[in-house]
Amino acid sequence: MFSTFKRNKDPLFQLSQILTLLQTPSMATEEPNSSNKPKHKPSPPTPNPFSFWFYFTISVSLITLIFITITSLTTKNDPKTWFLTLPTNLRTHYSNGRIIKVQTNPHGTPIEVFTIENGPKGSSQNVLFVHGFGCSSYVFSNVIKGLGKKGVRAVAIDLPGFGFSDKYETVSEMKVLGGFGKLVELYKEIKEKGVFWGFDQLVEQGYVNYDYAENEVRVSRVESLKVIELSPDEMGRVLRDVIETLGLESVDLVFHDSAFNLGANWVAKNLRFIRSVTLIDSAPNQTAFPLWLLKFPVVREFVSGFRFVFGKVIEGCCTKSGGGLDAESHRLLLKGRDGWKSVIGMGNKMNSSFDIAEWGKLYGVEKLPMQVIWSSGWSEEWVKLGREVANMLSHSNFVTHSGGRWPQEDTADELAESIHNFVSRLPEPLKAAKKKEPLPDRILEMRDEATSDVRSHGFGSHDHSHGHGHEVGYPSGYGLGHEFS
Numbered sequence: 001m002f003s004t005f006k007r008n009k010d011p012l013f014q015l016s017q018i019l020t021l022l023q024t025p026s027m028a029t030e031e032p033n034s035s036n037k038p039k040h041k042p043s044p045p046t047p048n049p050f051s052f053w054f055y056f057t058i059s060v061s062l063i064t065l066i067f068i069t070i071t072s073l074t075t076k077n078d079p080k081t082w083f084l085t086l087p088t089n090l091r092t093h094y095s096n097g098r099i100i101k102v103q104t105n106p107h108g109t110p111i112e113v114f115t116i117e118n119g120p121k122g123s124s125q126n127v128l129f130v131h132g133f134g135c136s137s138y139v140f141s142n143v144i145k146g147l148g149k150k151g152v153r154a155v156a157i158d159l160p161g162f163g164f165s166d167k168y169e170t171v172s173e174m175k176v177l178g179g180f181g182k183l184v185e186l187y188k189e190i191k192e193k194g195v196f197w198g199f200d201q202l203v204e205q206g207y208v209n210y211d212y213a214e215n216e217v218r219v220s221r222v223e224s225l226k227v228i229e230l231s232p233d234e235m236g237r238v239l240r241d242v243i244e245t246l247g248l249e250s251v252d253l254v255f256h257d258s259a260f261n262l263g264a265n266w267v268a269k270n271l272r273f274i275r276s277v278t279l280i281d282s283a284p285n286q287t288a289f290p291l292w293l294l295k296f297p298v299v300r301e302f303v304s305g306f307r308f309v310f311g312k313v314i315e316g317c318c319t320k321s322g323g324g325l326d327a328e329s330h331r332l333l334l335k336g337r338d339g340w341k342s343v344i345g346m347g348n349k350m351n352s353s354f355d356i357a358e359w360g361k362l363y364g365v366e367k368l369p370m371q372v373i374w375s376s377g378w379s380e381e382w383v384k385l386g387r388e389v390a391n392m393l394s395h396s397n398f399v400t401h402s403g404g405r406w407p408q409e410d411t412a413d414e415l416a417e418s419i420h421n422f423v424s425r426l427p428e429p430l431k432a433a434k435k436k437e438p439l440p441d442r443i444l445e446m447r448d449e450a451t452s453d454v455r456s457h458g459f460g461s462h463d464h465s466h467g468h469g470h471e472v473g474y475p476s477g478y479g480l481g482h483e484f485s
Contacts, residue, residue, distance in 0.1 A: 063298055082336050090329050093138055094164050102241035104160065104234040108171070111228065113238065114164035115246065116141065117155040118148030125423050126248040129156040130239070132257020132282075132406075133343050134289030134318070136163030136333050138326075139256070139407050146416030152423065157242055159235075159259070161228040161342025163333050168225040227338070229345025236266030243273050250429035254278040254419065257405065258287040261350050268362050276369040276426055278419060279396075281405045283385060284356045288318045288405040291347040294340045304335040319404040320377065326409060357392040366395065371422045373415065376400035397422060 083091070097116035104111055116137055127147060129140045137156035144154035158165040230238065243251055252275050255263055260282040267274060281288065293313065294300045303309050311327040319327070334340055359365060370393050374386030383400070390398035399418045403411030 060298070079337070086332060086336075087325065087329065089325060090138065090332065093141055097137075097164070100242065100245050102160070102238050102245075104169075104228075104230065104237050108169060111160050111169055112166045113160060113242065114158040115155055115242065116144065116157075117153065117246075118144045119153040120148075120151060121153060121247075123151055123153040124428050125152045125252065126250065127152055127154045127252045127254060127419060127423060128239075128243065128248055129154070129254045130256065130259040130263060131156070131159065131162070132259050132289075133287045133291065133347055134334060135257075135330055135406055138163065138329055138333065142409055142412030143407055143415050143419075146413050147420060150416070150420045152420060153248075155242075155246060155248065157238075159346075160230060160238060161346065162339060167228055167337050167339055167342055169228050170223055171226045172223050227341040227345055229342060229349060230262065231349050232262045232265050232351060235262040236270070239263060239266055240270065240273070249273055250275045252276045252278065252419075252423045252426070254280060255282050256280045256407070257282055258347075258350065261285065261354055262346070264354065264356075264359050265351075267368075268359065268365050271364045271368065274368065275429055276371070276423060278371045278373060278422065279389065280373045280407070280415070281375055281386070282372075283389070284354050285350065285352055287347065287350075289314070289343075290317055291344060294344050300340060304331060304340065307331060314406070318406040319408055321408065356389060360393040360395075368395075369422075369426055370396035371418070372396050372398050373418055374398070374400050375403060375405055377402050378404060 083094075093116065094114070097114050099112050100115055101110035102113050114137065127144075129137070129144065131137060131139055137158045140154075140156040144156055147154035160169075161167050239253075243249060251273060253263075253267065255277065257280070260279055261284065267277060290313070293303050303313055307328055310331040311324075314327055314330065315321065334343070372386060372390040372393065374383065374389075376383055382405075386400075387398065390396050399422075401411055401414050401418065403414070407415055
């Protein structure tokens, strides 16, 4: 433009060009450097606080679903299949035991309880072991062998819901029939009376009349399976039936871990059955195995589904050596047939307000011989707690052992020796002393007459039922059919 301005000499043209330049400032001045302009950075987007929890919830749900699906496909809930997958040591343990039936509910069906024993039946010393939560009678298998060699009759049981005992019970409920329930009842009635009966009803009346009025409320008995969750009262019934069925009166009762919490109340009310009580690492209101691990599906499947993880868990809370065959046996019995459900249910029914000091001062209990056996190698705090328990029971004897809070194979002889030394110093039961004295002839004649009178009224042989419906049997193989003698 400036070159054109110089070449053209016309004053009017030059004047018009000057005016044009004045009206266009951007052309008259230099364009400012763009690098000096302030840069406005765009503000970052505000993160959504709900997005993290959304993806977290979705991830946890998917992982839980995967674990549950894998578990349902791999877990053998069928008793026969489950039993055949067990290692040899567990199947041998079962084959050496026996099944008895107990009645936890007066109106319910009998429950099968697994028991294993060793030693002479004629012994005056009868020791009954009751395991804690998370384990079973298998934990005492070597202890009862050691006592049997010393002439003591030792018995260990699987509490209902644990080990080889029943983990479900049949419950009958009365329910009002709705629309679908009526169809089910109609189907049952046609099945009972025949298809032709139903056809005749349709031809004659246009509908099937199954014997109740239109407005009548009909109730049907429905049976379902319920997980066994023993309460303290039901625990007492189990102990009573086991003692009576096996003939263990004047028993030396051994509570392990959390079993003492549920059984202490029954002991105080039934002292006639008991000669002494021994506590093995029984803290008043806690369990060795952390029950909270079983309450969360993902954690539960992770712990019970992997041998290595389960071994590390019990190594940190129950035994000194978590690996090996014993740990795997505990894992299989806890996981098999959903045994963890009973563990959680019974753990929720523990008496959290149980005071061992007050219990020890109850009438009759204060004179009961007691022994406290405690792990000395677990921790200093645990040993201190054991001494406090023994001090609360002023008449108890305090003994330590080198194992963990669950009995181990390498310390079985040590526990057996402590228990034998304790029970062998106790006075001989009155029942056993009477057996050694010959009865007078007059008493024998009266007993024979009474027996003949009972038989004449139809009460022939004694079948160990005691009116409670519990029986004794010997298993040929778990899930393969029980052969009751």
